[in-house]
Amino acid sequence: xxxxxxxxxxxxVSFACEAAETVVTAARRAAITIHVAxxxxxxxxxxxxxxxxxxxxxxxxxxxxxxxxxxxxxxALLCRAVPTSALVIETAHPWRHVENSxxxxxxxx
Amino acid sequence: MAISRFSYASMNVMDVEAAAQHYxxxxxxxxxxxxxxxxxxxxxxxxxxxxxxxxxPAKTAGVxxxxxxxxxxxxxxxxxxxxxxxxxxxxxxxxGAVKGQGEGVRFPLPSGQQMLLYFHADKVGYLTGxxxxxxxxxxxxxxxxxxxxxxxxxxxxxxxxxxxFLTEVLDFSLTEKVIDPAGNTLAAFLTCSHTMHDLAIGPGxxxxxxxxxxxxxxxxxxxxxxxxxKEKAVPALEYGITRHGIxxxxxxxxxxxxxxxxxxxxxxxxxxxxxxxxxxxVWQAEHFPRGAFYYENAVPEAFFAEVT
Ligand code: FES
Numbered sequence: 001x002x003x004x005x006x007x008x009x010x011x012x013v014s015f016a017c018e019a020a021e022t023v024v025t026a027a028r029r030a031a032i033t034i035h036v037a038x039x040x041x042x043x044x045x046x047x048x049x050x051x052x053x054x055x056x057x058x059x060x061x062x063x064x065x066x067x068x069x070x071x072x073x074x075x076a077l078l079c080r081a082v083p084t085s086a087l088v089i090e091t092a093h094p095w096r097h098v099e100n101s102x103x104x105x106x107x108x109x
Numbered sequence: 110m111a112i113s114r115f116s117y118a119s120m121n122v123m124d125v126e127a128a129a130q131h132y133x134x135x136x137x138x139x140x141x142x143x144x145x146x147x148x149x150x151x152x153x154x155x156x157x158x159x160x161x162x163x164x165x166p167a168k169t170a171g172v173x174x175x176x177x178x179x180x181x182x183x184x185x186x187x188x189x190x191x192x193x194x195x196x197x198x199x200x201x202x203x204x205g206a207v208k209g210q211g212e213g214v215r216f217p218l219p220s221g222q223q224m225l226l227y228f229h230a231d232k233v234g235y236l237t238g239x240x241x242x243x244x245x246x247x248x249x250x251x252x253x254x255x256x257x258x259x260x261x262x263x264x265x266x267x268x269x270x271x272x273x274f275l276t277e278v279l280d281f282s283l284t285e286k287v288i289d290p291a292g293n294t295l296a297a298f299l300t301c302s303h304t305m306h307d308l309a310i311g312p313g314x315x316x317x318x319x320x321x322x323x324x325x326x327x328x329x330x331x332x333x334x335x336x337x338x339k340e341k342a343v344p345a346l347e348y349g350i351t352r353h354g355i356x357x358x359x360x361x362x363x364x365x366x367x368x369x370x371x372x373x374x375x376x377x378x379x380x381x382x383x384x385x386x387x388x389x390x391v392w393q394a395e396h397f398p399r400g401a402f403y404y405e406n407a408v409p410e411a412f413f414a415e416v417t
């Protein structure tokens with residue numbers, strides 16, 4: 001699945017997400033660090049707005065950041081969300097690009 | 110009034126079995142009980158009471174309530190009257206409503222988190238046993254070598270409101286505080302026992318939970334705990350093993366499978382004395398990064414912003 005990240009003042013990035021892979025893990029493979037804290041679906045650090053597409057949660061994610069807080073928009077917790085279609089997401093925090101030394105490219109970080 | 114200690118945290122978790130695995134095999138608690146509503150009760154090696162952590166099945170992470178023990182049954186009536194007079198709603202909890210413990214008094218802090226005071230706890234004894242114990246077997250847990258649940262940090266929009274209530278109504282003592290240039294309290298560390306904090310208040314959204322800390326015997330044990338976290342790939346704060354300037358403790362933070370923050374730590378100082386008898390240490394806000402993380406002299410972005 002293709003995932004596209006958007007954030008104010010940052011050029012849009014896209015990367016591929018493999019089946020059963022979370023958005024955070026797939027981004028990491030593409031040398032993109034998404035803002036996280038717990039990485040356990042609890043704290044909301046990775047909460048982002050879904051512009052287009054759908055996700056599912058093989059592991060639980062805290063309802064506080066999803067249905068309870070979603071209002072009219074649709075939100076996802078990127079540390080637990082696995083895309084079920086091509087995805088366009090607007091993140092709350094900027095992401096970081098990991099320095100691409102030959103070794104870090106090789107080990108996928 | 111005599112609140113004698115912070116005794117337990119009743120936590121909401123989205124997957125009770127995953128959480129129980131974590132608190133046994135990563136933290137190093139022992140499972141002491143379960144109930145028909147699917148709750149799991151756990152206790153550390155060196156505490157005799159029925160539980161120091163309760164896991165409640167829930168859709169959202171965070172804290173359900175914080176349990177504090179009083180040293181006399183009559184303190185419950187005194188606390189209920191004092192809290193009511195302060196204007197906060199008090200609920201009487203019958204014996205057994207929380208498994209393994211007697212009647213209690215429950216009320217919200219000004220910042221919204223629920224506190225539950227109680228006197229009686231059923232005993233499960235020390236991990237080493239209660240007769241002719243060997244001091245060594247306490248270290249035979251599958252997780253970290255945790256001795257006890259030590260303290261908790263919760264978040265508040267106006268920490269000063271909680272400080273006022275806790276010191277004026279419940280006889281807590283303030284041991285350290287962080288102030289902004291105008292003198293407003295940004296964070297506060299309070300004790301009701303003999304250690305420098307049982308309950309701390311940090312800046313953040315009302316009603317939320319920042320972390321609970323599990324005490325260890327030595328800095329060496331914290332290193333062992335970190336080894337274990339890395340070996341089991343448990344998500345931890347980017348600052349590996351470090352020190353707080355506040356209390357000087359050695360520390361690492363990590364998360365349970367619902368994202369609730371845990372801490373392994375060692376080395377807090379003692380602050381005994383009658384309520385209000387020990388003057389607090391004061392940190393100016395510009396020195397707070399060193400107070401928070403002494404080695405890094407910085408506060409990571411996600412540390413105070415992210416709570417459950
Ligand atoms: S990082 Fe905490 S919910 Fe995703």
